[in-house]
Amino acid sequence: MFTNIGIRDRDFVRVIFEDQEIMVPQGHTVAAVLLAEGIRSCRETPVSGAPRGPYCMMGICFECLVVIDGEPNQQACMRHVREGMSIERQHGVAQIGPDANAAQDPAE
Amino acid sequence: MKSHYQLAIVGAGPAGMAAAAAAAECGATSVVFDEQPAPGGQIYRAVETPAAVDRAILGVDYWRGAELAKTLRDCGVDYVPGATVWQVSPTREIGVTVDGTAMLITADQVIVATGALERPFPVPGWTLPSVMTAGSAQVLLKSAALAADGAVFAGTGPLLYLVAWQYVQAGVAVKAVLDTTPISNYFRATRHLAGALRAPQYLMKGIRLLRGIKKAGVPLIRGVRDLRMRGDDAVSAVEYRRGHDWQRIEADQVFLHQGVVPNVNLSYSIGCRHTWNEAQLCWQATTDSWGESTVEGVAIAGDGAGINGALAAEYQGRIAALGALYRLGTIDADERARRAAPARAALAAERRIRPFLETLYRPPKYFRVPPDDQTVVCRCEEVDVAAIRKAVAVGCVGPNQLKSFSRCGMGPCQGRLCGLTVSELIADFTDLPVSEIGYYRLRPPIKPLLLAELAELQTPAASDR
Ligand code: FES
Numbered sequence: 001m002f003t004n005i006g007i008r009d010r011d012f013v014r015v016i017f018e019d020q021e022i023m024v025p026q027g028h029t030v031a032a033v034l035l036a037e038g039i040r041s042c043r044e045t046p047v048s049g050a051p052r053g054p055y056c057m058m059g060i061c062f063e064c065l066v067v068i069d070g071e072p073n074q075q076a077c078m079r080h081v082r083e084g085m086s087i088e089r090q091h092g093v094a095q096i097g098p099d100a101n102a103a104q105d106p107a108e
Numbered sequence: 109m110k111s112h113y114q115l116a117i118v119g120a121g122p123a124g125m126a127a128a129a130a131a132a133e134c135g136a137t138s139v140v141f142d143e144q145p146a147p148g149g150q151i152y153r154a155v156e157t158p159a160a161v162d163r164a165i166l167g168v169d170y171w172r173g174a175e176l177a178k179t180l181r182d183c184g185v186d187y188v189p190g191a192t193v194w195q196v197s198p199t200r201e202i203g204v205t206v207d208g209t210a211m212l213i214t215a216d217q218v219i220v221a222t223g224a225l226e227r228p229f230p231v232p233g234w235t236l237p238s239v240m241t242a243g244s245a246q247v248l249l250k251s252a253a254l255a256a257d258g259a260v261f262a263g264t265g266p267l268l269y270l271v272a273w274q275y276v277q278a279g280v281a282v283k284a285v286l287d288t289t290p291i292s293n294y295f296r297a298t299r300h301l302a303g304a305l306r307a308p309q310y311l312m313k314g315i316r317l318l319r320g321i322k323k324a325g326v327p328l329i330r331g332v333r334d335l336r337m338r339g340d341d342a343v344s345a346v347e348y349r350r351g352h353d354w355q356r357i358e359a360d361q362v363f364l365h366q367g368v369v370p371n372v373n374l375s376y377s378i379g380c381r382h383t384w385n386e387a388q389l390c391w392q393a394t395t396d397s398w399g400e401s402t403v404e405g406v407a408i409a410g411d412g413a414g415i416n417g418a419l420a421a422e423y424q425g426r427i428a429a430l431g432a433l434y435r436l437g438t439i440d441a442d443e444r445a446r447r448a449a450p451a452r453a454a455l456a457a458e459r460r461i462r463p464f465l466e467t468l469y470r471p472p473k474y475f476r477v478p479p480d481d482q483t484v485v486c487r488c489e490e491v492d493v494a495a496i497r498k499a500v501a502v503g504c505v506g507p508n509q510l511k512s513f514s515r516c517g518m519g520p521c522q523g524r525l526c527g528l529t530v531s532e533l534i535a536d537f538t539d540l541p542v543s544e545i546g547y548y549r550l551r552p553p554i555k556p557l558l559l560a561e562l563a564e565l566q567t568p569a570a571s572d573r
Contacts, residue, residue, distance in 0.1 A: 007253040041237040053237030057244035
């Protein structure tokens with residue numbers, strides 16, 4: 001479990017994580033927010049449905065894909081929080097590519 | 109941003125920042141594209157605005173990056189943060205996305221300074237949530253002041269010990285460090301001790317880190333030769349063995365690391381020639397003494413052209429920029445040599461420690477070529493060792509055919525997390541040298557690009573020229 005070891009003075013922004021409002025430090029990536037909230041897995045793989053979470057935190061592994069402001073396949077470790085941002089875990093098959101939206105299960 | 113530059117630099121780590129500074133000194137119009145919101149690269153990430161209150165936890169070496177970042181900001185080159193370069197053509201047309209807008213610009217010279225990434229560490233269960241890289245632990249520490257209490261660090265190499273030490277400095281409990289450095293490496297490395305002693309600061313630093321970790325009471329378990337991660341929805345334990353028997357440590361966070369390797373995706377996609385570096389066990393772009401690759405006008409600087417570390421990257425960045433400036437006609441050969449001389453001397457000194465480090469922290473074969481059939485190799489498409497073995501058995505002879513046999517390497521990471529393992533696995537199965545097996549053929553875009561972005565592709569206004 002990740003904990004804050006003493007963060008410098010920062011402004012906070014409000015983000016919405018799956019219908020729940022949370023205040024998070026400006027400058028955090030979405031992945032850092034999820035880890036700090038104790039969210040360990042952020043999606044399931046399209047192939048076997050296995051849970052996955054951030055792995056590299058530098059934009060290369062694509063394990064950290066989440067839905068941001070309704071857009072699937074966003075790299076949580078590369079996106080920085082903004083006031084009012086909505087963040088959701090990514091469930092079901094959402095292939096990277098032009099029809100990513102179409103592949104999203106509307107029931108989710 | 110302009111639609112054309114004399115020099116375009118990809119990456120704002122030590123190599124890219126130093127290259128920009130050198131170009132600015134000689135007055136070439138230059139641009140630096142970088143994916144992160146602030147300069148520093150991974151090594152000096154968040155150096156301008158470190159998240160943690162306590163500056164001491166990151167160690168003194170980190171702060172060198174602040175100076176480089178300041179120079180980048182002040183030197184007058186166009187610095188474009190948040191920019192993903194997804195293509196550089198052999199004619200140096202650059203495709204880049206900034207803030208969701210895709211653009212094409214051109215440059216007379218390009219310096220690829222995309223640095224390194226961590227070597228794949230394919231062990232059973234490495235895909236479980238909360239199994240992450242040591243580099244990721246450091247990113248979270250630097251940019252978000254977050255640390256995982258009670259984590260296990262497993263693997264080998266300076267970065268592993270550095271992050272564990274940084275955790276200790278921050279007062280965060282480390283459950284154990286499982287050291288996978290083979291004991292035989294210590295004996296082999298002594299052969300290079302003389303070179304290492306000419307750069308004693310590295311040896312001293314290593315000794316200081318390990319001493320700090322042990323003094324904090326962290327169990328340092330050496331000679332680990334087998335590892336597996338356990339858990340259902342996320343990791344809950346690490347199992348390891350040194351001899352015959354498995355030991356178990358309960359842990360809800362594990363950081364793996366076994367060295368860094370060049371990030372070659374961009375240089376491969378440009379068409380630069382690469383060769384297998386047997387000492388570093390990785391692919392690297394072939395470059396001349398000015399960093400120029402086999403593609404005219406494209407140079408590679410820093411760890412992307414072979415691992416030499418952050419300081420060397422800085423010197424290589426400077427040398428590559430001077431090479432580019434010479435090819436542009438901005439400076440003549442004499443000036444190029446004169447300006448490069450101090451960087452060359454510093455680079456040579458910096459490289460002395462390398463044979464020692466490469467030998468000592470050479471990851472053993474059993475952690476590079478996973479012996480267990482069920483171990484996942486390609487994380488994106490969930491392809492395991494057995495599937496690759498089967499493909500090779502029915503005639504697949506290289507990484508590119510493997511894609512059609514199994515979809516291995518076809519996911520969004522584009523082989524970054526499996527490419528090295530695949531080259532070495534096929535070499536092992538076929539009994540051929542890795543250099544003959546080759547690597548994935550990579551084409552642009554090297555990062556997934558939405559069709560919508562492509563459709564709205566823009567060229568910065570001609571008036572900006
Ligand atoms: S954690 Fe690897 S790409 Fe985000």
